[in-house]
Amino acid sequence: MSGISVALRVRPLNSREQGTTAAARCLTVDEAGSSLQYTGRDPPPNANFSFDRVLGEASTQADTFEGLKDTVASVLEGFNATVLAYGQTGSGKTHTLLGDVSSPTERGVVPRAVAELAQGMARYPECRFKVTLSVIEIYNERIKDLLDPAKDNLQVIQDPVRGITVAEATELPVAGERDCVELMQLGIANRAVSATAMNAGSSRSHCVIYVVVEKAHADGRVEFGKLCLVDLAGSERQDKTGAVGQTATEGNLINKSLSALGNVVNALTDPKGGKHIPYRDSKLTRVLQDSLGGTARTVLIICCSPSLFNDAETLSSLRFGVRAKGIQNSVQANAVRRTPEQLAKALAAAQAEVEALKA
Numbered sequence: 001m002s003g004i005s006v007a008l009r010v011r012p013l014n015s016r017e018q019g020t021t022a023a024a025r026c027l028t029v030d031e032a033g034s035s036l037q038y039t040g041r042d043p044p045p046n047a048n049f050s051f052d053r054v055l056g057e058a059s060t061q062a063d064t065f066e067g068l069k070d071t072v073a074s075v076l077e078g079f080n081a082t083v084l085a086y087g088q089t090g091s092g093k094t095h096t097l098l099g100d101v102s103s104p105t106e107r108g109v110v111p112r113a114v115a116e117l118a119q120g121m122a123r124y125p126e127c128r129f130k131v132t133l134s135v136i137e138i139y140n141e142r143i144k145d146l147l148d149p150a151k152d153n154l155q156v157i158q159d160p161v162r163g164i165t166v167a168e169a170t171e172l173p174v175a176g177e178r179d180c181v182e183l184m185q186l187g188i189a190n191r192a193v194s195a196t197a198m199n200a201g202s203s204r205s206h207c208v209i210y211v212v213v214e215k216a217h218a219d220g221r222v223e224f225g226k227l228c229l230v231d232l233a234g235s236e237r238q239d240k241t242g243a244v245g246q247t248a249t250e251g252n253l254i255n256k257s258l259s260a261l262g263n264v265v266n267a268l269t270d271p272k273g274g275k276h277i278p279y280r281d282s283k284l285t286r287v288l289q290d291s292l293g294g295t296a297r298t299v300l301i302i303c304c305s306p307s308l309f310n311d312a313e314t315l316s317s318l319r320f321g322v323r324a325k326g327i328q329n330s331v332q333a334n335a336v337r338r339t340p341e342q343l344a345k346a347l348a349a350a351q352a353e354v355e356a357l358k359a
Ligand code: ADP
Pocket: 010, 011, 012, 014, 059, 087, 088, 089, 090, 091, 092, 093, 094, 095, 096, 199, 202, 203, 303
């Protein structure tokens, strides 16, 4: 068993916050270490928080990716890996995951991960690789295929080889980083967005990008690994955004998925143990079943604002991260598939052994 890894990333104060009372900070980060202190209003009795990594305001996209490299690379060895970005709207989730995809320094985790995988593949000249991309959105408890928006009610299944899978999601073959980024942008352009008072460009949906790698060895064995990158909807309480009507209903359903996520995290980290894990309570938790308490390697990035204006949301995100640190996964590689010829050979060998034992 190994705990999921939890990183905390603090974005810099933005131009609206600078020079106002909101410029006061609610966090003091120990830049050299992995802890920080909450200095906002209503501090808890212990206001010190520690995580596997703390990325302060000055952290770069490269710093952020550094801590994910091994997790990403394990996909080439037949593991499933998940990177989740959690936090209130405007806290830096999309910046962290995507960033400016065309800038070598400002590109985020996803393009870096694809580049890392491409580099890793070059180390196995004897293997043949097939890489595919899927992009889905969970919106109002429906799963929509962002690479084919006509498919808007996809189902989650447990596949014997691939584990938890969104059935019938379009899988486009990708050749290299640029190809992948272009297709991904196409998908993201289809993401449903509705402006709220809090952030005009804010997204009210959860977006999941899958990069699937199949690695065929010369002897016919096929290894399979899946990288799952999740840009969660804003974790803020609905009342602060001033949403009404249609958007408020969306908020309830988004909160359904997020509160189900909280319930799953609570059940997994319950000190008494043995609890039923309510994965089936929402589409989001079902999609993440492998990643939380399952066999995948998982990194959770808690994104937060340092501004005093956002202190309550930042504290709530810190607490979520602390709870999630207790989640244990039993990391396991996916089953290796064999070709029919290999299976026949293995069967013949076993039969010969049985005959030999009989004799
Ligand atoms: P979210 O996806 O959580 O709603 P965004 O990633 O869109 O938030 O970030 C909100 C704004 O803050 C964007 O303009 C983004 O470019 C900026 N931002 C977020 N994190 C950082 C960072 N670490 N460094 C610089 N700018 C950032």
